[in-house]
Amino acid sequence: MDLKTWESFYNQILDDFGYGSAEDLRSAEILEEMIKKFKNNVDLSEISEKIFEKEVYIFGAGPSLKKHVLKLKETINQDIAIIAADGATKALLEENIVPDIIVSDLDGDIDSILKSNDLGSIVVAHAHGDNIDKLEKYIKLLKNIVGSTQFPKKFDLLVNYGGFTDGDRCCFLAEEFGAKKMILCGMDFGIYVTKYSRPNIENDVELADEVKVKKLKYAEMFVNWLVNNGKSPIEFMA
Template sequence: MELKEWKPIYDKIMDDFGFNKENDLKSAFILSDIINNTKNNIPLDSMEELIKNKDVYVFGAGPSLKKHIKILKSIIEDENNKNDKNFIIISADGATKALLEEDIVPDIIVSDLDGDLNAIFESNERGSVVVVHAHGDNIALIKNYAPKLKNIIGSSQVPEEIPYLINYGGFTDGDRCCFFAEHFGAKRIILCGMDFGEYTTKYSRPYLKNDIEKADGVKIKKLKYAEKLINWLMENGNSEILFINNIIDEK
């Protein structure tokens, strides 16, 4: 999505949640300075090589996450037998922990660093690229952890151009995975654990007592935007977007 298309959507979201635009900008420049000083970013060209014309499995932290990881595992076995891996895995923040529990290291993690940081650092050590997202409410996390990661891509949600940072549109970590995959030419985007709705998991909210619980009001509202933005991408993007259940039906 172009920045000029994103701006009115951004304005509406900021207004709706009462988030502070100046803090978003401040956070973006802090991340930009970190990358300028540490040079811990990777070239964007490498993302095109990784994603173009591939099937991209995007994992969110909804109630179907574990079930969908099991389906992915059977697909991975099939692909290994065929010897031509033509897919990649992008995980949205909290979903990374669930993938690691099944010994799957995502190719890319999209995170505002408020998920399970141990899982993000372990995956990063094992080869995941981390798309680190700066916004007004994660400034301390950006300052503390962005310099310690390697192979990152900086990301922001402000409609201004910021050195070293991308903004391809999208709001929550999950829908930004999809805008990222679309930008780099994914053939298909296959949604896993992307349930939206009113229930969430301990992978998204680690303090929950049960594995799945009713989400709080702000989370439900964020999920509504995530769903709307992915619907926008289904209508306006070039990548085909489908749910993993449809893939199973195909086979």
């Protein structure tokens, strides 16, 4: 998705959720300055090497996540790429699967993200208006990162391929770098959240709040946009 197309979606999201853009811009600028300071980013060619012309398994943190992780474990081979959306990283690590890439705004299980990063995962760390505190706390602890933003302008060190939630941003990343095919796992787009996406909930699965349900609807809309407009075929794991 090009920036002009994304900007129209971005403005729609701002209007629908009542967000402002100023904090998104500030967060992006802070992330870029931190990357310049710590020099812990990787060249985008490393992302390309992991994704281009491969079957890419993308893991969201929906109710079907654990089932799909176990199914992948039965058939895993070396010719695939695995991208985890934020808290889905924990479910993969529980089965000794280290994702190639993690896409995260750093509000999931941060210990799992740090561990996976230490084991070799590239982290696409996302800046938005209400996670500046997390950026300031965790970016310096990460290595091999790519910074991302949702603010619709070009940055020297940040990417923006479209997408609103960690899950659909995974899909836009795979599309951008030429995935042979995407297989979506744990991406249910329903009305429930799991402990993997919300570590502080009491039960393994709970009803999502109204804002989260709306975000999941946007995620589904963007995946459907990719189905209709992208080059990489998309299918859902059964």
